[in-house]
Amino acid sequence: MTPSSTAMSADNRFRLSFTAEADGVGLRDFLAESGISRRTLTAVKYKGGEILVNGEEKTVRHDLRAGDVVTIIFPPEKPAEGLFPEEGELSVLYEDEALLILDKPAGQATIPSRDAPSGTLANHVAGKFRTEGTPATVHIVTRLDRETSGIVCIAKNRHIHHLMSEKMKEGGVHKRYEAIVRGSFSRQHVFIDEPIGRKEGSIIERMVRPDGQRALTEVRVLETAGTPGEEVSRLSVILHTGRTHQIRVHLAHIGHPLEGDTLYGGTTERIGRQALHCVGLTFNHPLTDAPIEVKSPVPDDMLAVAGFRR
Template sequence: MKPFQLTYTAEAPNLLREALGEWGISKRTLASVKYGGGQILVNGTEVTVRHALEKGDAVTVIFPNEEHGKGLVAEEGDLKIVYEDAALLIVEKPPFQNTIPSREHPFGSLANIVAKHFNDHGIPSTLHIATRLDRDTSGLVCIAKNRHIHHMISLQQQEKKMKRRYEALVHGLIDKDEFTITAPIGRKNTSIIEREVREGGQFAETEVRVLQRLEGYSHIILQLNTGRTHQIRVHMTHIGYPLLGDDLYGGKRDLLGRQALHCSKLELIHPVSGDPLFFSSSLNKDMQSLV
């Protein structure tokens, strides 16, 4: 399996260690390159990070091959690929599928199926899922193909350069057309699963826009400005409009057998080329039938 590698051009004299940091190579990634079988080449010659770069030097970082965790079983399954290259894999996750295995659902997860895809195509990577979705939530998922790419995407998330938009169906007719929910979220004292809006919780912000008002429920678009666990579900329940089918947070299952939530748009900057990427996904049939 050919390892993933990237080549950079030094734009000015610099210490190699400093240049690598400016190019987004984290200390953790650098350690994995140094001790995990990777290499750093300058103009084709292996060097250490103390090497002094000259303007125009070609720096190639060869990242070590990664292995799946021992507990992850590669499985056959349907995989709807939206986009794939040497760095990224964007897929659509159906409802009723875990993103990663759990005690209750150790097999059949998106991670199990992606592991098989990686094995079949000689991709030497463990799974770096950058945007997880709850089991019942459908839609777009971003997967990085190595530790460095995952780090670069995480930086984009921290700097709010990655945008995720969701569509949801919520109980009730929302009167405002557009608004922002800013309310801290923390773990509920009486549960290891549930979250709630609470004093001392983590800052959380969700932008909401109403698409249409239907018979007893509203079809909305949500923009996440933070990425807290169950953020949309908790915020919408907090303001009195729980998601259809979300019985954990007060929704009813008379119209839908799962929480009515779908990641419909994903925007990010390609971590290698710097090009903007835009992906979209249509609603699943169960939600589409209600709108």
């Protein structure tokens, strides 16, 4: 059910409003039909949220009448433990009350780790939220490896994160990448359908292995450059599953490692980082169902690998 309105409350808490279309529906069932998960409802009830019917607070046992306006005011969220808000530059591609979509540079981690507790995209987003008075933590919907550049989607509320995660499970979020790889292709359109699992003895590296999880990658060759035996190819890549390092593992498996990706057989002779960029993200908005399409141009360091044109 699409909310009839979205807004921030007077104290900046996120809120959604829905209009009941029939008499006699219990408020608990109505909220479930409206996409409010049980976990979210528990947080609303016990962590500082409110459930209003026509502006008056009600319990979930209340029965609705057609035309009643149900408003959910979500509780304020605190930044996750270990996520320190920091001031930092952010390249915003799209933003509304529910979502923040950014263009991440290569070399910046998406989230903090033990080795890199600060300077990450999430640290800078937390700083933005603090400055703007947004009472939310950082919910990463789509993340990228440190050396991969391009589009990252962030939800501003745990409920929005839940809705976007459900969309991803159902195949409703589409990401497109461009990659620069070693070698030329005999076919212009390739599907790589090979299971991926963790490499024995490594906590980071993945590999194609029979007992891994199914992984499907679609590849189209955009152009090839270079002298015979020294070619590099520019690819458009679509993920149909979301395994860790999927593009890197699959392309290395078929003999075309990413330029700059030393973990999976590439070299840094032409570029100092893995030549992978998320160029496109499309989905229907989790609240309005309106189509959203966000694009990010391929950065110059990737195009310069073989003099590719934008």
